[in-house]
Amino acid sequence: MLPFINSNKNLFTFLFFFIFLIIGISIFPHYGISIDEDNTRLNGFISLKYIIESLGLNNQIKIDSMVGIPTMSEWKEQGHGVVFDLPTAFIELLFNIDDSRDYFLMRHFVTFVFFFIGVCFFYLLIKNRYNSSLFAIIGTSFLILSPRIFANSFFNNKDIVFMSLFIVSLFFATNFLVKPNLKNAISFSLISALTIDTRILGIIMPALVLTIYIIDIFNNNGFIKSKLRLLVLILIVLPFFIIIFWPYLWENPLNNFFQAFKILSKHDVYVFNLYQGEYINAKNVPWHYPLIWIFITTPLMYIIFFILGFIIISLRLINRIIKIEENDIWKGKHELIDLLFFSTFFAPLLIIIFLNSTLYDGWRHLYFIYPSFLLISLTGFSYIKINYFKKKTNLLVVLIFLLITPTLIWMVKNHPYQNIYFNMLAGKNFYKNYDMDYWGLSNYGALNYIVKNDSKKTKVAHIGTTDLFISQIFLEKKYRNQISLTNNIKDADYIINNYRNWLGKKNNINLSKSNNYTKFYEIKIDDMPINTIFKKNEK
Secondary structure: OHHHHHHOHHHHHHHHHHHHHHHHHHHHHHOOOOOOHHHHHHHHHHHHHHHHHHOOOOOOOOHHHOOOOOOHHHOOOOOEOOOOHHHHHHHHHHOOOOOHHHHHHHHHHHHHHHHHHHHHHHHHHHHHHHOOHHHHHHHHHHHHOOHHHHHHOOOOOOHHHHHHHHHHHHHHHHHHHHOOOHHHHHHHHHHHHHHHOOEHHHHHHHHHHHHHHHHHHHHOHHHHHHHHHHHHHHHHHHHHHHHHOOHHHOOOHHHHHHHHHHHHHHOOOOOEEEEOOEEEEHHHOOOOHHHHHHHHOOOHHHHHHHHHHHHHHHHHHHHHHHOOOOOOOOOHHHHHHHHHHHHHHHHHHHHHHHOOOOOOOOOHHHHHHHHHHHHHHHHHHHHHHHHHOOOOHHHHHHHHHHHHHHHHHHHHHOOOOHHHOOOHHHOOOHHHHEOOOOOOOHHHHHHHHHHHHOOOOEEEEEEOOOOOHHHHHOOOHHHHOOEEEOOOHHHOOEEEEOOOOOOOOOOOOOHHHOOOEEEEEEEEEOOEEEEEEEEEOOO
């Protein structure tokens, strides 16, 4: 097997990515719609409207006919960048996409395209670090076969788009640190700006890179002058690019940038998380909240490799610091790259823990550090390969394939709800201890089941706090009018429960024991319901 791969590595790599792309294009319409997608769509149109008005084209382009759009000053969610939302709004306007399912599907497709690009750069990151196409394919497979990340790549245009751009930024960061020159400095500044203009937390990347770069300047006195020029260049070009790609900053760049920071730092949401069996306020989660979520929703094999990689890099770093007078903090480009991977995982995590940041919906706000988690895992995997399988690469590949197969089978079996993956560390009662379908994605599947199994016009209500309207308008056009949404449970023909309650109240309504309603259908993950439909009994 390996001789074939080694002799045809370019063909094998092409087939790997081609198959992944075809699978993504084939299945992206299968996923439901998340509760935030109407807001992110509006976010893009607000900036598009602002640009059109700034260019004096508002008489020629009737953008308000597509969606009710507030002005830039009226929009209260300016903390969110528009690198994804603005282009997709433009595509919708350019091609006059006026059906709700069509324009949300277009956005899902573009979300996957961002992820696909991120996966390609993740492959390049690994290949550059380990100089092995096979190793890069294995590492890239870890990213693709991460169930929650995979599912989110088809609908989560916030966290996955940010994560994908963070990967690209990480790639150009390593290029710049290993080979500081004009081209790499400008490339890094450009992609870092796009990352920041997707989510302002992206500023962590240039902050870490420039810190490492400044340390390197002091360690190499002979190169100070040329390196200082590049440092000054980045400090000038990066803010310029940030302003260019974020219309909100155009009128008052400095004030509005800090205002966006202020909006995100407040993040005044009234949400409760189900965490370890108790409802806790999202504004005051315990320090271990993100760590526990990462470790109960990531395949165990990656976690084991990560722990080993963490130990290896930590011990090496401690040894370098102890002997700082004899050596630099890193030795050679590989240790430098590993330090960047290490920093981009732990720095954001520690910042969020120490600042007691608002967190809800699991750890999705930290998905952008997951690629660095896997890159640390690959350090552990590389150690095992070198020390135990140096001349048994065939055996190692077979072993990895066997270990990764259960995750692949689980993903296929539970399609399209891979976003509700838990490993055995979550325990048998994970459905009682942690939020399941916090996005409300299964609501689309529930509504779709109702309209395809009941041709009459029906009234549908829901238990909990997720909105059914966005799932209704995501249905095929011919089915939408079959459903009338109601807030009156007693008046409903069907009641949907996706077991999500932002208010921190446990649902005590047991419709399965009611004389008026009978369980009609359930969507399950690992034999646990994530969405239940109840049908009113006929008199």
